[in-house]
Amino acid sequence: MLEDSSQIASQTAAAATISGHLYRASVIARRMALAAKNSRAMVLRAGARAAGLKVISDYFGELADKTINLSTIINQCAINISQNSVRQWRTQTFLARMERCHEQLNGQKVTQIEEAMSEGESHLNKLTHNLNHQLSSLNDQLLDIRQFMQSSSVVAVTFRLEATQTGEFQPLLEHMANTIDGLSNDIKHHITFSQNQLAQFKVG
Amino acid sequence: MDALKIYDEGHQWYVFGRDPEKPEKIIDTNQFMVVDGDRCILLDPGGIEVFSTMLASVLKYVDIEHITDLFASHQDPDIISSLGMWDQVLPEATLHASWLWEGFIRHFGMDNIQYNAIEDGGGRIMLNNLELEFIPAHYLHSSGNFHVYDPKSKILFSGDIGAALEPPGSPLFVEDFDHHVTKMKYFHERWMPSDDAKRHWLNRVRRLDIEIMAPQHGRMFKGNDVQKFLDWFEALHVGIAID
Helix, strand or coil: CCCCHHHHHHHHHHHHHHHHHHHHHHHHHHHHHHHHHHHHHHHHHHHHHHHHHHHHHHHHHHHHHHHHHHHHHHHHHHHHHHHHHHHHHHHHHHHHHHHHHHHHHCCCCHHHHHHHHHHHHHHHHHHHHHHHHHHHHHHHHHHHHHHHHHHHHHHHHHHHHHHHHHHHHHHHHHHHHHHHHHHHHHHHHHHHHHHHHHCCCCCC | CEEEEEEECCCEEEEEECCCCCCCCCCCCCEEEEEECCEEEEECCCCHHHHHHHHHHHCCCCCHHHEEEEECCCCCHHHHCCHHHHHHHCCCCEEEEEHHHHHHHHHHCCCCCEEEEECCCCEEEEECCEEEEEEECCCCCCCCCEEEEECCCCEEEEECCCCCCCCCCCCCECCCHHHHHHHHHHHHHHHCCCHHHHHHHHHHHCCCCCCEEEECCCCEEECHHHHHHHHHHHHCCCCHHHC
């Protein structure tokens, strides 16, 4: 059964959109990594009073780095999906046109084009299989980033609590915790958007 | 799609065109097929919109495995945008076209077909026992442009030279040259960019013995009408958009 080519076009656009949002998520993750570094410097300046925050700011840094790496991998995955969709669209177009040719031949010499049609269908099946694999992988990776960001929000709460012990550094450290929390939420927004886009894919 | 055998003495030439199923707003095109035994070449096989009908029409005369070669006079979509489709149906075929356009034409999709890059000076292809010549027609209108000449049948496939913009259902051969000029004049004045290129081509083509001149749009010229066309074209000033 041939998929509607507008469906494939939507998938291609959705994959490209995911790629764009993940790029933006990776840019935010870079800002988050910088914020984590700043918080680490601040924690060092606060000395013994902020000793408990060092581990937490290191953790933020790790989350940001993991997010940057994962975003890059996911971005490539989304590009692959987009390219796969274009190939699907092209093969789909080929099969649709071959079907029209088949009708016009009125039974004469149809066996000559059936081999090419069969090859095309087999190619399309392979592309669909690849797409399903790539989609599943993309979905898992998006879930990983979402989990990182959820952890980041939870850790930000702990960071704020610990900051109350740091005297005059408290307002600055709280501001940093809020910044990191805000950036995590921004990344989550892009991940949620990407997950919604993924839902457009018709897995066959 | 109409099909007409225009030559049949040892090998065959067919023209396909006037496709009633093509979308209204796309320009009508003539596709040609030269057959020599179990090998055949499609000349300017057409745009993606005519692919289905073209394939069905061609298969009425030859078997699919006999279509071994394709030729693109230049890179335009009405010439070869069907390539991505032919590529899947004829994975063993060779496409002959100007070296200049290889990187561009591949954008139409070419994973399987081989590209034979024709040098600027032209080239030849043997189709079993039949030799076809690739005649340079650069800048008419494309900067890397070739025509195909068959010395045996004396047919020159002339790409966009001799083309006319005509309503659907027009005859395949010119019947009244003077009247036909009105349908060709603007096309040549506007699409052809260079009087120098025109003269260069005319010098080359006047040395050939041509019985039929077969353009990719409009009607074919036969007998005396070929000479009439060459004289008319020589006198025509082209490249009018920059006058």
